[in-house]
Amino acid sequence: xxxxxxxLRTELQRQGVWVTSMQELxxxxxxxxxxxxxxxxxxxxxxxIATAASRYDIARFGGEVFRPSPRQADLMIVAGTVTKKMAxxxxxxxxxxxxxxxxxxxxxxxISGGPFKQGYNVLKGIxxxxxxxxxxxxxxxxxxxxxxxxxELQRKIKDQKLTGANKAEFLKAEQPSEFPVPAxxxxxxxxxxxxxxxQPPVIERQS
Amino acid sequence: MSAAxxxxxxxxxxxxxxxxxxxxxxxxxxxxxxxxxxxxVFRMNVALDGxxxxxxxxxxxxxxxxxxxxxxxxxxxGSMPYTDRLDYFCSMTNNWAYALSVEKLAGIEVPERAxxxxxxxxxxxxxxxxxxxxxxxxxxxxxxxxxxxYAFREREKILDLFESLAGSRMMCDYMRFGGCRVDASDxxxxxxxxxxxxxxxxxxxxxxLILGNEIVIGRTQNVGKLSAELAINAGITGPMLRAxxxxxxxxxxxxxxxxxxxxFRVPLGDHGxxxxxxxxxxxxxxxxxxxxxxxxxxxxPGPVVNPKIKVRGFRPPVGEAxxxxxxPKGELGFYLISDGSSNPYRYRVRPPSFINxxxxxxxxxxxxxxxxxxxxxxxDIVMGEVDR
Amino acid sequence: MESLDETKSRIEAAVPxxxxxxxxxxxxxxxxxxxxxxxxxxxxxxxxxxxxxxxxDFCSNVTGVDWLDRxxxxxxxxxxxxxxxxxxxxxxxxxKIPGYLEAVYHLYSMxxxxxxxxxxxxxTDRAEGSRLPSLTPIWRSAEFQEREIFDxxxxxxxxxxxxxxxxMWDEFEDHPMRKDYREPDDYEWEPTPHDEVLEKAKAHxxxxxxxxxxxxxxxxxxx
Numbered sequence: 001x002x003x004x005x006x007x008l009r010t011e012l013q014r015q016g017v018w019v020t021s022m023q024e025l026x027x028x029x030x031x032x033x034x035x036x037x038x039x040x041x042x043x044x045x046x047x048x049i050a051t052a053a054s055r056y057d058i059a060r061f062g063g064e065v066f067r068p069s070p071r072q073a074d075l076m077i078v079a080g081t082v083t084k085k086m087a088x089x090x091x092x093x094x095x096x097x098x099x100x101x102x103x104x105x106x107x108x109x110x111i112s113g114g115p116f117k118q119g120y121n122v123l124k125g126i127x128x129x130x131x132x133x134x135x136x137x138x139x140x141x142x143x144x145x146x147x148x149x150x151x152e153l154q155r156k157i158k159d160q161k162l163t164g165a166n167k168a169e170f171l172k173a174e175q176p177s178e179f180p181v182p183a184x185x186x187x188x189x190x191x192x193x194x195x196x197x198x199q200p201p202v203i204e205r206q207s
Numbered sequence: 208m209s210a211a212x213x214x215x216x217x218x219x220x221x222x223x224x225x226x227x228x229x230x231x232x233x234x235x236x237x238x239x240x241x242x243x244x245x246x247x248v249f250r251m252n253v254a255l256d257g258x259x260x261x262x263x264x265x266x267x268x269x270x271x272x273x274x275x276x277x278x279x280x281x282x283x284x285g286s287m288p289y290t291d292r293l294d295y296f297c298s299m300t301n302n303w304a305y306a307l308s309v310e311k312l313a314g315i316e317v318p319e320r321a322x323x324x325x326x327x328x329x330x331x332x333x334x335x336x337x338x339x340x341x342x343x344x345x346x347x348x349x350x351x352x353x354x355x356x357y358a359f360r361e362r363e364k365i366l367d368l369f370e371s372l373a374g375s376r377m378m379c380d381y382m383r384f385g386g387c388r389v390d391a392s393d394x395x396x397x398x399x400x401x402x403x404x405x406x407x408x409x410x411x412x413x414x415x416l417i418l419g420n421e422i423v424i425g426r427t428q429n430v431g432k433l434s435a436e437l438a439i440n441a442g443i444t445g446p447m448l449r450a451x452x453x454x455x456x457x458x459x460x461x462x463x464x465x466x467x468x469x470x471f472r473v474p475l476g477d478h479g480x481x482x483x484x485x486x487x488x489x490x491x492x493x494x495x496x497x498x499x500x501x502x503x504x505x506x507x508p509g510p511v512v513n514p515k516i517k518v519r520g521f522r523p524p525v526g527e528a529x530x531x532x533x534x535p536k537g538e539l540g541f542y543l544i545s546d547g548s549s550n551p552y553r554y555r556v557r558p559p560s561f562i563n564x565x566x567x568x569x570x571x572x573x574x575x576x577x578x579x580x581x582x583x584x585x586x587d588i589v590m591g592e593v594d595r
Numbered sequence: 596m597e598s599l600d601e602t603k604s605r606i607e608a609a610v611p612x613x614x615x616x617x618x619x620x621x622x623x624x625x626x627x628x629x630x631x632x633x634x635x636x637x638x639x640x641x642x643x644x645x646x647x648x649x650x651x652d653f654c655s656n657v658t659g660v661d662w663l664d665r666x667x668x669x670x671x672x673x674x675x676x677x678x679x680x681x682x683x684x685x686x687x688x689x690x691k692i693p694g695y696l697e698a699v700y701h702l703y704s705m706x707x708x709x710x711x712x713x714x715x716x717x718x719t720d721r722a723e724g725s726r727l728p729s730l731t732p733i734w735r736s737a738e739f740q741e742r743e744i745f746d747x748x749x750x751x752x753x754x755x756x757x758x759x760x761x762x763m764w765d766e767f768e769d770h771p772m773r774k775d776y777r778e779p780d781d782y783e784w785e786p787t788p789h790d791e792v793l794e795k796a797k798a799h800x801x802x803x804x805x806x807x808x809x810x811x812x813x814x815x816x817x818x
Contacts, residue, residue: 039241041248042270042591043295043377053359068243085764086248086269089240112784115289118280118792119273120771120778121763140377186768188779200784268762276772314623439652439705442736455653455705526622529656529701529711542658542701545622557656557701562736594762 023162030074030100031062031157034150037073038066039093041080044107047140048079056143061150070096075153077146078132081109081116082123084189088181094130095178099170102157104149105132108139115139128193129179233261238579240269246343246583247590251567258575263568267561270594278554283309283384283521286554291378293556294592296336299328299369300534302382307463308530308541309384313523315516320509321386322465327399327502328369328381329464329532330495334406335362336535337488338413344485344584345417348426354417361409364402371395384521385513396503403499410496414489427481431570431582434479441565445537446491447586450476450483457533464532468505469498481585522549529557536560536587556595560588596709597648599627605646610638618715628699628713633728636716637754640733643702643712651702651712654734659744660697661721661773667692694721696750700730700737718750721773729755747772 004019012019040048052058052066067073070093082090094103105126108114113124126132133156136149160168169175179197182189239250248269254262274293278286290305291298303325310317317325342358366376372391373379381388417423433443435451448455456473458466474490476483525547531540537559544553563586571579603615606629613635618628631639643651667690672683696718703710718725729752731737741752742761749770752758760767769776782788785796 038243043292045247046295046377049355050359050363053363054356055360055363081270081272083269083271085271086240089269093241115292116272116274116277118277118778120276120769120776121268121271121273124781124784142376184764184766186766188781192779192781198784268760268764271762273771311624312622437735440735441738442654442734444655453705455708460708524622526620526624528620528622528624528626529713530624531655538655540656540701542656542699544660553658553660555656555658561739565736565738 026162027158027160031154033062034075034102034153034157035065035067035073036063036075036077037070037093037097038068039076039078041078041082041086042109044079044109044140047143048077048106048146051143051146056147058147058150061147061154063150070094071098073097074100075102075104077104077106078110078126079106081107081114082126083121084123085121085184087123087126087129087189088183090126091129091179091181095181099177100168101170101177102133102153103130104134104136104146104153106136106146106149107141108137111135111137123189128198129182131197236576239266243347246588249583249588249590249593251579251583253576253579255576258577260571260574260576260579263571263579265564265567267594270590272591272595274595275554275556278551280550282549283523283551284518286551287382288378288380290556291380292591293558293595294534294536294539294560294589295377296339296589297332297535298377298379299332299381300532301539302380303329303464304530304532304534304539305541306382306384307532308528308543309523311530312526312528312543312545313384313521315385316513317386318510318513319465320390320506321511323502323506324387324391324511325382326465326469327499327506328372330499330502331365331368331399331403333495333535334492335365337492338362340488340584340587341413341417341485344581345423347580347584348423354413357409357413357416361406368395368399368402371398383512383516383518385516387511390511396506399499400503403496403503406496407493410489410492418486418489423485424482426578426581427485427585429478430481430574430578431585432478432480433566433570437566437569438479442562443537443566445534445559445563445587446484446487447537447563449473450487451479452476457531457538461531463530469501471498481581484585520549522547527553531557534559536589536592537563556592558592558595560586561593564588564593596707596712599629602649602712603629606639606642609642609646610635613639615639626711626713628715630715630717633716636728637730637733640714640730643714644733649712650704650706651710652734653703653705653710654700654730654736655703655711656699656701657730657737657740657744658699658701659748659750659772660699661748662692662694662697663721663774664694665692666690695719696721696725696748698727698741698744698750725749726751726753728753729758731755746770749773 004021009019050056058064076094076097105111109116110126113122116122117124134149134153136145138145162171170177179194182191233254233256236253236255237250238253240248250266252264252266253260274289277289287302287305290301293301338358338361342355345354346352369379370376372395373381433451435453438448438451439453452475454473454475459473471494474487476487523545525545527544529540529542531538539559540557542555543551546552570582599617603617606615607613614632616630618630620627643649668687669690670685670687673686674681674683698716700714702712716727718727727750729741731741732754739761741755742758744750745752745758746760746762747770780795782792782795783799785792788796
């Protein structure tokens, strides 16, 4: 996947010359200093804080600086149950983040509603309104699981292309980076899901 | 409710000088639901006159997960994992409160070893809850997370104990109706005793670094004073009530479990301000260590669950019961109405943090915005419990 | 603490016209409750808080309960004259109890350290008549809990200082904790449904695509 021939690169390195491409350098800088948004909703937030504490240090991976303001963050870790009352605020926060931005859905509640799925106030997954990059199952997932997800995200960022046909989403001019905020209806949120974002596979059942 | 910023026409008013009291227009600010203080999704609509709070209305419901409705559609035992997620710092005490209520409803007895284990786990939970709270409050005050790291270091030791006993760090789901799920080995008890023996050294270090710090004293003394009459009338319980000088601890009043067998004191505060609440939690941690030191020699081998209980098809008699315990945040109670079937007819949680927030407006009036976060931190709320 | 009968007679003496009823509780918890009528609720509550022997100054828990229309079967043994002889016959009567909403208050005393005393207030019906007097002026701890009962059950508390929705958003129209509430239908993506969720998810299954018209054939082929 590299743009440079590996053999040439190793040969040059033996001579003391280091060759890289703009894409590698750019992605290397981005993936090693991700600034998460300080945004914990429920129980998973405590495991997120435990990940940031001294035992499972997230600072080793570059994610130490948790910014309280969305304008300064590039990763939103949705940790905890997303309720319908909170969903418009989450979409607003996502809209306020600057590109390139990533979302990790941490915990069963953020993926699909979790144990509280059957509820009048629980949104069945944050991916109904906002595109998600990494999903972490668990209730709550261990701090090591969050670190694994962080590393997966770093791998994803490393493989993002800056030019060419399949360049990264945030570089395409016609891709939206802000999504419409749902409104409070009289029985439910309106719309119930954002059809551009929420595209679950169609299930064919036997009966 | 959106933030409305009123414009002040400076030309028509005289310039602001020290000591002059001007009647400006009130600035309405919405603090939350996403804010750096890590109490969860809680929102306060504050009306400010400059920096001084004139009106404060809390807004709840951002984590309302309809736990009570799920309780009506689930069996009694099926609701036990949901009680872990109420106050997600203290899952063991939540489980105990629920198990106590169902045992009252159905008249179930608990064997001795299970009662001792329950006391040991509840006091360990209280230790790590109070330590984390002090850590969070100090990070709100601007200590940038260092006391939190110290507190979480101790918390990780206790969570390791929970994990090797119950299988999970936070959501333990350990208590059952009539005892506990799994027995604790002697090796576990020895490890727990070792951690408890080393805890006072951490407490000494913590108190010296934090509670004697002049910034903490300056920011918390005489801030958020709560009178005893208002506290009793507003239904405040837990360390917040005892900081006002009212001697009401459910462990002593009801005497549930085996608490009457242990000698411990109930610390009381004098002034009812934020510093008293902090200091009281530090003193309560020492009392918990005392209880634990008495419990370890007294525990004897035996069964940990009542063998006469039906696990499948558990149907309590028709009626109702209200059971309560002294959780780390206050009085946690469960009110169950049973109609004879396997699901409860009405399942209600009495949340201490929710009721302790009744007086938030009274405490914050007249103080500055910076004090609001300190007062909110000292009330010790957890949104999983407030919104259920 | 004194027995419920004593409390009942003292309340009836102190608050003239109050109609109190003792409701028995069949569980080993033995927590019997007092049913208080709506008109004298505030006066009764004030008496309970102020009376020196009781001093119930701590209202611990306020719960809302929804009772639907019920049919209660009662079996009684009656002595009847059958063919000139007195016999004991077991008769079953069915009593229709209309539904109502209920607020249950658990009261304790911090001064005397006794309790609980449980009082209940009932509405007339589950529709427009669901109004109850608010006990917030007596015990401030009822403030948020009565707001929650208003939000989730629809009981209107008269005399409450600030009655508005607390858990759900302001534009929400239903009262979710009622037994006949139907939740909104967002079950379109259910990978592993079973029981009730399977029923709800079936409404969203895609129909099988039209292939060649063979689906319209009703009669089986005869070989």
